Amino acid sequence: MTPLAESVLAGLLQAGGEYRSAAELLPLEGRAQVWNAVQELRAAGCHIEGRTRRGYRLTDTSALVHPSTVEPFLTTRRVGRFFETLAQTDSTNREIKARADSLPDGAVIWADRQTAGRGRQGRSWNSDAGSALQFSVLWKPLHMSASTGALVTQVAGAALARALDFCPLLGIKWPNDLMAGGKKLCGILAEMMTDGEEVAWICIGVGLNVNQLVFPADLPHAGSLALATGRSWARGPLLARLLNNLERELEVFEARGPKAALDLCREKSTLLGHQITCEGGGGLAVGLDDAGRLLVRDCEGNIRALLSGEAHLGSDRGA
Numbered sequence: 062m063t064p065l066a067e068s069v070l071a072g073l074l075q076a077g078g079e080y081r082s083a084a085e086l087l088p089l090e091g092r093a094q095v096w097n098a099v100q101e102l103r104a105a106g107c108h109i110e111g112r113t114r115r116g117y118r119l120t121d122t123s124a125l126v127h128p129s130t131v132e133p134f135l136t137t138r139r140v141g142r143f144f145e146t147l148a149q150t151d152s153t154n155r156e157i158k159a160r161a162d163s164l165p166d167g168a169v170i171w172a173d174r175q176t177a178g179r180g181r182q183g184r185s186w187n188s189d190a191g192s193a194l195q196f197s198v199l200w201k202p203l204h205m206s207a208s209t210g211a212l213v214t215q216v217a218g219a220a221l222a223r224a225l226d227f228c229p230l231l232g233i234k235w236p237n238d239l240m241a242g243g244k245k246l247c248g249i250l251a252e253m254m255t256d257g258e259e260v261a262w263i264c265i266g267v268g269l270n271v272n273q274l275v276f277p278a279d280l281p282h283a284g285s286l287a288l289a290t291g292r293s294w295a296r297g298p299l300l301a302r303l304l305n306n307l308e309r310e311l312e313v314f315e316a317r318g319p320k321a322a323l324d325l326c327r328e329k330s331t332l333l334g335h336q337i338t339c340e341g342g343g344g345l346a347v348g349l350d351d352a353g354r355l356l357v358r359d360c361e362g363n364i365r366a367l368l369s370g371e372a373h374l375g376s377d378r379g380a
C-alpha cells in the first residue's frame with residue numbers, strides 16, 4: 062500500500078466511521094491525491110463512502126487484509142510478527158523463498174492476487190482478488206532433521222483444520238487438503254530448503270477459498286468457507302486465526318513431534334475406511350502411519366505405504 066493510502070486509512074480508522082474531509086485526511090496534499098488514495102483503499106477491500114462537503118467515511122473493512130485488521134487478533138510470538146501485504150505478486154511462495162535468508166522466522170507474506178500461484182504436483186492455484194486468503198509463512202525450526210521437516214505439510218493441515226473447526230463437515234484429505242462436504246476449501250504447498258541433514262527453512266504456502274460463491278466450471282470440486290458455512294467472513298481476523306493455530310501446531314511439532322497433528326489428520330481424514338484410487342492402483346485406505354504415509358490395502362491384501370502424491374475417494378478423481 063502506498064504511504065498516502067496508509068495515511069488515509071489511519072485517518073479513517075481513527076474516525077471510527079465518522080466523516081473526515083480531504084484536508085483532515087491529508088493536510089499537505091490536494092483533493093486529487095486523497096481521491097487516488099481512496100481508490101487504492103477501495104481496491105484493497107475497504108468500503109468507503111464519499112460525500113460532497115463532508116469527505117469520506119469507512120463503512121466496512123471486512124474484506125481488507127492489512128496490519129490494522131490482522132494484528133489486533135494475533136496471539137503469536139513468531140508467526141506473522143513480520144507481515145507484508147501485496148496487492149499482487151506472481152506467487153507468495155516464490156516471494157518468501159527468494160527472501161528466505163533475510164526474512165525472520167515466522168515472516169508472512171500475503172497477496173490479494175497471484176498471477177502464477179502454484180499448487181501441489183506442479184498444478185497452478187488461481188483465485189479472484191478480494192475473496193480468498195493466499196499467503197506463505199517462513200518457518201525456521203532449530204535442529205530439525207529433513208525427514209521430520211517433511212511432515213510439516215500434515216502439521217499445517219492439522220493446524221488449519223483446528224482453526225476452521227467451526228466449519229461443518231470439515232475434513233482433511235490426505236496429505237493436507239481441507240475439504241467440506243466433498244469440496245476443497247484449502248490447499249497447502251510446503252517447500253523445504255535443507256542445510257546438510259537439517260532443515261534450513263520451510264515455506265508453508267496456504268490458499269483458502271473464503272468468500273467465493275461461484276467457481277469456474279472446470280473446478281467442480283472447489284468450495285469455499287462461505288458456501289460451507291452459509292455466511293461471509295472478514296478476511297483479516299480469519300487470517301489471524303489461521304496464523305495463531307499454525308504457530309501453536311508448529312511449536313507442538315518442534316517440541317514434541319508430529320503425534321498430535323497426525324492424530325487429528327486420522328480423526329478428520331476423509332479417506333480412511335474408504336475405497337480410494339491412487340497412483341499405482343487403488344484399495345482400501347486403512348491407516349496413516351507415524352511417518353505420515355497413507356496405508357492402502359489392495360484386493361490381494363497387500364499393504365502399500367504412500368509417501369506423497371494424490372489419492373481420491375472411490376473412482377472420483379476430485380473428491
Ligand code: BTN
Pocket residue numbers: 151152153154155175177178179180181182184186195196197238247248249250266267268
Ligand atoms: C494445492 O492444493 O495444490 C496447494 C495450493 C497452495 C496454494 C498457495 S496460495 C499461497 C501460496 N503461494 C503459491 O504460489 N501457492 C501457495
